[in-house]
Amino acid sequence: MNDNATWMQRDLASLWHPCTQMKDHETLPVTPIRSGKGVWLEDFEGHRYLDAISSWWVNILGHANERINARIKTQLDTLEHVILSGFTHQPVIELSERLGRLAPEGLGHCFYADNGSSAIEVALKMSYHYWHNQGRPEKRRFLTITNGYHGETLGALSVGDVAIFTDTYRSLLLDVIKVPAPDGFGLPRDQWIDQARAAFAHMEAALERHGDELAAVIVEPLIQCAGGMRMYPPEYLTWLREACDRHNVQLIFDEIAVGFGRTGTMFACEQAGVRPDYLCLSKAITGGYLPLSVVMTTDEIYAAFYDDYSTLRAFLHSHSYTGNPLACAAALATLDILEDDDVIATNRDKSARIEQVTAPLREHPHVGDVRQTGMVVAIEMVKDKATLEPYDFRERRGLRVFQHAMSRGAMLRPLGNVIYWMPPYVITPEEIDFLGEVTREGLEVATGR
Template identity: 75%
Template sequence: MSEPRLNDPHAPLNRTWMQRDLNALWHPCTQMKDHEHYPLIPVRRGEGVWLEDMAGQHYLDAISSWWVNILGHANPRINAKLRTQMNKLEHVILSGFTHEPVIQLSERLGRITPEGLGHCFYGDNGSAAIEIALKMSLHYWRNIGRPEKRRFLTITNGYHGETVGALSVSDLGLYAAPYESLLFDVLKVPSPDCFGLPREQWDEHAARMFVHMEQAVAQHAHELAAVILEPLVQCAGGMRMYPPSYLTRLRALCDHHGVQLIVDEIAVGFGRTGTLFACEQAGIRPDYLCLSKALTGGYLPLSVVLTTDQIYDAFYDDYTTMKAFLHSHSYTGNALACATALATLDILEEDDVIAGNRHRAQRMAAAAETFRTHPHVGDVRQTGMIVAIEMVKDKASLTPFPFEERRGMRAYEVALAHGVLLRPLGNVLYWMPPYIISDDEIDHLAEVTALALEAATAS
């Protein structure tokens, strides 16, 4: 690509739309006062990995618009499927009624997920999927006469969403602290994340950390409904990573003690980690598999919880027994969303996207390798098409920069000026681009990241 000129996020056309926005909107995960300084980018169109603002400036979407847009913006094949469905049926109540796209999607998910997950329960977003899984697990134990099994166990630094149940089983105080009085008590053990360790030591470290999980499950099995965690990558927790061997051990441990396992693949499902689902790499089948984000290719909100016949059967009884699972959402199984999900699965299969991702992951690894020697980079880690570069104040001790310095936001500003959306997680810069990113675009991403890193870590 030609040498890009510097973007001006404050260009007059952008500034006009930004002011109209700030007069009317309250944005997610945002301290709104920040926009007195940081530009709010009004986007008028997207194509492939690129976004275009109102001033005609382009930005490489290095984070897949919060990890959802895996096949590129304005994907023509998803567009075509969506237009066809719009002319047939947009939505119908899914209680007492059904429709073709939701049946086809459910059948297909049952075929491609780990064997034994045969029933789909739909929600609108990732947090809703977690709420469904938590309630379903609790209700399952009640239905089979074990109401004392009502607690949940998770690992530290995890994140599962913003609703009350999802926030309760998360462990990021930044999000949860103001609502502590609303949250229920959850058991937590140290995360097996391998920050700062070479890859060859990951399995050994995870095995040492698993001792904490063994002790907690053994001690609390009588009251535990389920263990819940994100497999392989703790995304919102700074893209901290751990090996599949931890999950393999965990599945065996849960089986031994009669505890269910909820796997949250909302952020990593559908090819992000190198396999279609992260739990495949551990050779496990969870009791509940939570999916969302990439499910519709970034087009429409949709989530799903897949579970087993054994769990489904515990709710299947005469109405008067009051065992039915009465959770519901107005837009459950929306036909348009299901159609985009089917189109996404078509592309993943027909284009052998997962195989292509292995090449892209190798290219990303090579492009990120140079950051390892940077004096203020404490760790460069990768799982599939996720690369994280963690900035530190002191490389030898891995001492972090104080969060008040907002080094990540310094990098964000520089990257925007050079045409890249590189949204940080604290002091962590990460790449999580759409699967259609080209080699040249990966190289461009690396070049801009280098500039942003230098600016962010300068004293």
């Protein structure tokens, strides 16, 4: 009973997988995973796979981390869950205090949800409601940049711009203003800032034109992850903060995928030296163990909802598992490890090794760009290197890379034509070298070169 085929058959008879055309599994096996340790996952037949994408960008400190395990087990014997409306508990208080010390100064209040999309919904509703409470109900629209992704609930989809996720649901979505992203695709890093400056002119013009009706601007700082790991410089965030202040528009940073050290600092916005009005966090917050998200915001915004019950100014948003004690315990253990082991500083050497290993791929005749920010690297395959013409998505060249990598013992899961690494921080130099080999081979398989 413990062979892969049996578990796959039981799976396909009962499950509907996320982000998947289920018909693919007529020919593409589902891989049942029995266990994990460190960067490695193991199936029911003993085959191992290096988790190069941190299991959807969440598992930053490795699978079956003993310190996180211990913290959750201790909490489990004390309190597994309690309603957070009218009640509280030690882990959520301690986590809120810790986050307040770590985040940019002034983000003193934490509002919890249980996944990234829900955090975005909280931030959008909170911003809209803030202006309503301030007597400015006309400030109800949102502004964002193209190619963004913020989740798949309807509000989050509305402020996203990845067509494969949004097009089907277009008639259900909010009317959001979108301007060109500061995307440095195909450019040397020293030219990213010029591209960002040109793109920011569109943002400035939109703020000038629509400021009176805008509640907030929302962006993913530094990396548009699900949009193909497109990257841009921190200066754009600095300009954006100043412009939002000038036009009296709030600013939401979606650091769900890039927070907790992924870009080289605890939070990506630190590299711009700015603070948003709302900071959305999830994914790595629990080290990949349990669902949890949080929106951090300012005393001023908190105060706009603080009034007598009869005024109906309270923020009536809730989730059943808001601030779950087990998830908060996992988050506290994750923060302990990040701080006690100085993980982000240690990552600098690993980032340098990743850069060294992937740099030669720039010379491949069908690689249009190799870009990196912190512990994220993306290699984008193109049909024509000179013009950066993309491959037709229907050719599914990324799938060829995935299949080759699995045969070699690595879980690389490209985004279309973009091969990317977002590995757990516990990856070793030797494992980085192995990923380099597998990626080079996968490129050759996918492009015929």
